[in-house]
Amino acid sequence: MCAAILFYETDKPYGCFSNFSRHPIVIGGVTWPTSEHYFQAAKFTKRTDVDAVRSAPTPFLAAQMGRERRRSFRNDWDSARDEVMREALHAKFTQHTDLLAILLSTHGAALVEHTRNDRYWAHGGDGSGLNMLGAPPTCAATAPSPTNRYQGAAASPARPGHTGW
Numbered sequence: 001m002c003a004a005i006l007f008y009e010t011d012k013p014y015g016c017f018s019n020f021s022r023h024p025i026v027i028g029g030v031t032w033p034t035s036e037h038y039f040q041a042a043k044f045t046k047r048t049d050v051d052a053v054r055s056a057p058t059p060f061l062a063a064q065m066g067r068e069r070r071r072s073f074r075n076d077w078d079s080a081r082d083e084v085m086r087e088a089l090h091a092k093f094t095q096h097t098d099l100l101a102i103l104l105s106t107h108g109a110a111l112v113e114h115t116r117n118d119r120y121w122a123h124g125g126d127g128s129g130l131n132m133l134g135a136p137p138t139c140a141a142t143a144p145s146p147t148n149r150y151q152g153a154a155a156s157p158a159r160p161g162h163t164g165w
């Protein structure tokens, strides 16, 4: 049976796997303070909302803004979010080789975002959640000769489904 690696808080072991870890990414020539900023901004269609989220001083605030439904929330988000996340993670782990080394060192382990706050990206605290954040790298790790757990993201479009920015 595979060991499980639980992560959540950025200052704890494997905290670098959290989207809240302070690792900037560049996508489409734009620098994002964290993968959380990119993910949350991708929910919106209006440039003003996207820029507001990108400028958030912390990933926590970016997440709060991303959850505000008074903004220009895109109506295809549920079908787009997995691809947006894959793109963000691919950027993060290819642009930070120290993180990629940590990721590859976990080969064979199940990666689990451990929180009760989230039953889609995390496992809901008790395994009842989908753990979609951990699932893609775990699946990729079982592929033949993986050189990069996020290699499947390489073919992703630059901004899947985005309309206005």
Ligand SMILES: Nc1nc(O)c(N)c(N[C@@H]2O[C@H](COP(=O)(O)O)[C@@H](O)[C@H]2O)n1
Pocket: 019, 020, 036, 039, 063, 066, 067, 113, 115, 117, 118, 121, 122, 133
């Ligand atoms: N640190 C943290 N706090 C929460 O409350 C969370 N839900 C998470 N999980 C991360 O949040 C992002 C998903 O946000 P949405 O619920 O889709 O707005 C994603 O990065 C999860 O990994 N983390």
